[in-house]
Amino acid sequence: MYRIGIDLGGTNIAVGVVNEQYEIVSHTSVPTLAHRSPEAVIADMGDAVQAALDQAGLTAGNCASIGVGSPGTCDSGRGVVVRAYNLGWYEVPVCQMLTDRFGIPARLSNDANCAALAEYVAGAGVGCRNMVLITLGTGVGGGIIIDGKIYAGMRSAGAELGHTVLVLDGEPCTCGRRGCWEAYASATALIRQTGQAALAHPDSALAAIPAQDINGRTAFDAADRGDAAAQAVVDRYCEYVAAGLTDLVNALAPERILLGGGISRQGERLLGPVREYVATHCFGQREGAIPVIAAAKLGNEAGIIGAAAL
Ligand SMILES: [Zn+2]
Incomplete structure (x- = not known):
């Protein structure tokens, strides 16, 4: 069929x-x-x-x-x-x-859950039973697969993983709360952090870039060229991502955590520091239940494949 x-x-x-x-x-x-x-x-x-x-x-x-x-x-x-x-x-x-x-029959789920299910059936999640997909895009989206099924909670309102607090009374979030993980780990947040570093470090390569041209790659690219202020932005951003992932590890102990969305295209430049942070900060540290942390695989096709798999 x-x-x-x-x-x-x-x-x-x-x-x-x-x-x-x-x-x-x-x-x-x-x-x-x-x-x-x-x-x-x-x-x-x-x-x-x-x-x-x-x-x-x-x-x-x-x-x-x-x-x-x-x-x-x-x-x-x-x-x-x-x-x-x-x-x-x-x-x-x-x-x-x-x-x-x-x-x-027709079935429905939200797009973040579909993306997670797609990775589970046909992408980087194949072969495990419990996994989480986090998308680092305009916001921070999440999809949880437990024992091979989407976990969405009451009225399918759960898995809003981007809206868990990382910093009490921190940056305002689109959801109305302050300090959400999304307000620190989304591409939108990285762009804000890059802009702030550009203003604070007028001698940095970041300061030469017009504010409207700053995107989610800017800090990574400037760090690659040896810019210290940009490297500091990247290091801190990776910590924001990884601190949220560590909470997920402590709460769920999934076998795999997959990162998708625009920022995940940074590959090992993101994944390397994130893996190291999780391994040294999760409960039990290096003896803890450390998941495989990898990039999502399916890209644009995930939406269709995940919806079909519902
Ligand atoms: Zn929020």
Whole structure:
């Protein structure tokens, strides 16, 4: 049997049909145009599913299920997007609407959980039973797999790992709290830290870069060229990431922690210091339950594969 995966984003809806090995056999994408009603967006989503099926020479009858990965708060039990601010969706029964059209079961989870599930079934998590995926992007997203299943908690509201406090009364966070891990370990936070270092060290290479050109690579690149202020930013940023991961190790002792999102492209420059910190700070230190810490593997395809695997 095949499965259909839908990666619903604020800008695009990507749809794929996957085979039993979780390989994408056909793929389509349409703009979300989120200013429209949910009904209009879901009608286009359905057309994209049909196009992906046609492209693969399949019908819905060849597929076991449809899965949707959505931003925002998703109630997986009811198949309802409870609220997704960037789509303007409130209480949208997306699963029922897709089942009505295609006649097969539909499942829903949020995009971070789908990405974790994708890594578990087809990426860097294959072969373990308990793992956590952390995405270091605009925010810090998290997905927890326990005993082969997404752990999402009551009303699927859990695994908001970016919104655990790292610094009491610290930097303001988008969620309304202060000092969240996300406010220190996201790409957004790294850009802020880089900008602050540029102002504090006028003799550094960072100070020569216009503020609007600073991105998540700037400090890593300048550190590579030997800039001391940039190296200090990178070192501290790696500690922020690693301190949060150490809390996860102490709470869950997963077999693997995978890092995804834009900053994870730094590879060993991030992973090396993070592994060392976790090994020397987790409960029991080097004799503790130290997980494998590695980069996520699937990139853009994770959304479709994880949704299909729901
Ligand atoms: Zn927060």
